[in-house]
Amino acid sequence: MAKVPDILGTIFIRMPTMQERSMRGFLLEGVGILAVLYLEAVITSLLAKPLPMDRLSMETLACAISKGLGEREAAELCIAGTWPLLESPQTHQLARALLPLGIITPQFIGQVLKWASSPTENLHVTGTAFISQLVCDPVIEEQKLLKAVLFLLHQRARDPNNLVQQMAARGLGNIMYSAPEQLKKHQKAILETLFQASFVPSRAEIMEEGMWALTCIFKHLGTDAGSLVEDAVVHVRSFFNHDNDGLCAVAFSFFGALAGCMRKRQAFYKRQVRQSLETLLLHLEDPNPQVAKECRTTLGLCCPYLSLRRVQAALAFHIQGSEQGKQEQLLRDICRHLASLWNMLPPGVVDR
Known part of the structure; x- marks a missing residue:
């Protein structure tokens, strides 16, 4: 293409x-x-x-x-x-x-849906890719085609072709742009399919696409996210130290997005943040700048759950900086603030 x-x-x-x-x-x-x-x-x-x-x-x-x-x-x-x-x-x-x-008429979309189900691989991939982007357009909802598109994307999410799986995950995430109200109606099925794409071991590209889609959806749902939010927190933490930098970065972003869904689960999320604090602090110095940036942002979102206002202020001050000098100053500031909260640190952090 x-x-x-x-x-x-x-x-x-x-x-x-x-x-x-x-x-x-x-x-x-x-x-x-x-x-x-x-x-x-x-x-x-x-x-x-x-x-x-x-x-x-x-x-x-x-x-x-x-x-x-x-x-x-x-x-x-x-x-x-x-x-x-x-x-x-x-x-x-x-x-x-x-x-x-x-x-973009019903006839045209019907033709593209046929491409996505074609035995010809090129048409199969092209049709799915087109639908995954077209689903951003409100015309899908206006022309009452969302049900057919959703059915196709759920099917393609289990396709043997890896690229098709990736495009299907992207399409499910894009539904929030064209039909946010319908997203709530179909929330359970969409989240279950994206959980499958994100957390069942497969190619890194598919898992990363699934987690980016989940990040966007949970940000949109907020406190209406439902009980699956706890499963998401537990699953995503396992990617914090992943060898693949892309998965590591999106995992931090996802974990931070989940902070906005926890009004009714503050005690649960607080425990998860405390258990993750050591990893978050270590990745502030990650050699990959994107991972370090996502980690800084996420730690800032998590700080209110531990009443770390001074740490949050330090992160807010340094959040735009990516130069090594600014990173080192950020770490010094955070360590100084945490030292005054010695008893709040999880076992092992102080020793490092």
Whole structure:
């Protein structure tokens, strides 16, 4: 998919030099084939061309939509006056905003759902990836397609293809952007599927994607998160010292997000924070800057549960700093504040 803009660029370079109409037709046919597999990338690349769109761009975009969506949809866009709007510099941005409303139809989404269930691997992956991003759009909820999309994503989360599993986890997390109220309605099923993706050992990319999705969802749910929040706290702590830096970073971020869900479970979370304090302090000096940053943020969110206001203030002061000098000063400040709270430290921290 990343090579689509380069391929289209090569086609644009060659097309003006083609004297024979049939040869130009072959090039347009090539764009059509690309559109079948990577429709979103093709349309995005074409719309990103400098204003105003030239005739060759318009022909190529029309061909891509025709091949990807069908002749009828392309004709309807023509009748609606989409092409003149795209050609004019004054109305191009308006047309770009309106175009998705014209092409993201129930028929189109139904076609993409078929791609996601296709035995052809390219269509299978492309369809799932498209749905995982399309689910951010409120049009899914407006056109009452959420139920079908959810069913597909739950299925694809158990797909043998690792990339499809990863895209399915991303899609389930993105539902909060398009249908936050429906997220609460389907909360149990979504969380259970994402728990499976995040905490059942598999490829690191799938687990990381699942935990990022859970982080966003629990932030949104807050105190309405339900009983699964305790399981999430226990599970995520096991990733604090993971060899994979990506998993380690998202685990700290997730643990911090859960702090906002604990109004009815403060005693439980306080125990978990105390048991994690040693690890949190050690990772403030993690060699990976992203892990250290997430750890600093999370420790700041956890401090209120241990009444560590001075530590929280030190973290807030240093939170934007990533230079080594600032990290060292942060550690000195935290150690000084913790020294005054000797009895609150878990066994073993003082010895280190």
